[in-house]
Amino acid sequence: MKHIVVRPERCTGCRLCQLTCSAQNFRINTHKAARIGVVPRFPEGYFEVHLCNQCSVCQSVCPVEAISVDASGAYVIDGPTCIDCGACVDSCPQQAIFRSPASPHPYMCNLCGACVANCAAQALSWEAGQ
């Protein structure tokens, strides 16, 4: 399985990853539907990047077993099963499960990799996992 590795010290906060993600996954122009989070911290001057690292905590807390792992290794929330209780969102150590008007249920990174291609700062990259 391949993972997307984040190097937040390289992030410039431009949100191209989020714009690309929203375009790729929801076909809309916004950064606010993305499956990746970028939080600027100023005046200290750094950016937090929130992205699923496939740690499986969400799966273990989901009360209705709506979360599974797909063929690429990504965690997926099954819409019809999800009761939208928010347990996964609250428990995610990466703060990488998101809600937006683009979807009736929370969602996380699906490892499509569109963001990696558009991150010129190379804060995101593919690496082979264990």
Added chain:
Amino acid sequence: MIDGYGGSILRVDLTTRSVKREPVTSELAHDWLGGRAWIAKYMYDELPAGVDPLSAANKVFVATGPLSGTLWPSSAKIVWGTKSPLTGGYIDSNMGGMIMAELKYAGWDMIILEGASETPVYLYVEDDNVEIRDAFGYWGKGSVDTEYALKHDLGEDFQIATIGPAGENLVRFACITHDVGRQAGRGGIAAVLGSKKLKAIAVRGTKPIPIADIEGLQKHTTSVIDYIKNAAFFPTFSKYGTTDITDWCDSVGVIPVNNFQHAQYSKKDRINGKYMREQIYVRDKGCYACPLGCSTYTYSKKYNVYVEGPEYETIGLMGSNLGMDSIEEIAVLNADVDNLGMDSISSGSAVAFAMELYQRGILTRDDFGGLEMTWGNVDAVRAFLRLIAAQQGIGATFAEGALAAARIIGRDSEKYVVQVKGLDYSAYDTHAAPAMMLAFMTSDIGAQHTRAWAIVQDINMGRDSIQGKGKLVCDLQHLRPLMEVFGVCRFPWLEVKVDWENYVTALNLVTGQHYTTEGLFAFSEKVWNLTRAFWTREVDGFGRAYDQPPARMFEPMPDGPTAGARVTQAMVDQLLDGYYQAYQWDQNGLPTAQRLREVGLDYVADDLVKRGRILG
């Protein structure tokens, strides 16, 4: 719904504290595109002729373009415009950051600010919910401090633009600040906001921007980013940004030193991008959707201050031009003017002018209230900047801008002000750079570098040569302002050579229209004629006399790579002749009625003829 647009214009009357929604019609979108073209059009159409810039009858226009806030690389520009309190003519100034996207996500493409409030207010925009709120708690605060305070009070995901004490106090080169350190710096637009008692604009939006072909746009974007990642200059520019040019400007003798008295700096190695990276670097920072991330966020340990920058223009104008010792001094001065809310270019120019008057004994220590205005005296400059922002003592004179200050001071001091049309020179000496000088002379806002950054062509085509430079500047003035019509940054095109045609493709993917380069350049010509017409309408006696370079350029450069170089009136006349010819204007540089009609500005031609400004 019009692809590429939020869909509405927000008209705000600060006198009556009322707001109104106006639709963006397809004619406005497709015939006038957006950004600075909208500003030029609305300014000519809506401002009463001869309006006092600091009166309630002046308006501030804040416009995005069709590409602003889209996925397209570096789509991060929003343009502010008004009748300038610094120059008395047309001004627009643009900023990067994030707010252009947020405004369109809230459904608004442009804000028009009219009238004036009696008490401090800020504009709150959350999608359709627009409120004019009291700003008593923020009035008097620094620009950056106000942004942090509003984010704290409203939510971190609001995007904020603010003015500082200088804008509140009507300093005529006050700037608007956003996203920590992105500014619409030039021409004193923040003073107009200050006259309206508008402290800030806070925006949050939730609606995506409609795109005609989002799959095509994503594909096009990814291919251009792939090109950028492999471009030869990308690693350098993304690392050093505009500061990379410091060494080059020094080596070719264009960096301003001691108010443009010299053009090579002995402490160059202590103010350049490399030294900055070693001494004060914190993080690279990018504007919205920008793969270049050219901005550098820094921290000066010596002064315990954070600042976004300095950029090259600030290094030049507030560094070498003031004789500063190192990048740390420039950083603290940059942080000072950012928080006071003053343009670092015009601040540097006003201070350098003051220091030269001190050097020549025209003004003394007593005149400066005890400040020793010697080159490099950072403490004196910091105190002087505060006097300017507060309009205190002699600061009130310089708060009018360097040119107006010279006219108050008299004693033949105007010859030491380095400006065109009242707008201070950016950081490029033009003793031996005729195209860059012509660009300063003819820019439609005054001596600003971004309309036609011709300095590179001067060096490459021959610095003594005048041949073809009128045409060159004319061509650059057709392409570059289009970036601010689209709402994108010029740097991917300028610095890493993203081909122009890619922008036309992106525009068509976003809007679903069929724009062509030929049609867009014709449109650019129309907009350039319109801003020239605005000057012609607003300024008595406007024409060739207002396109002259500053007196300093006629003095021989004493030393450095351009030693002995000087500008002559014959050169100036020749440059302007070629330039006016390229635009088909008359000998005095006024647009003719015939030319205005040819470019599609019949109503402007009629208006100027009726007012007796041009012949019928």
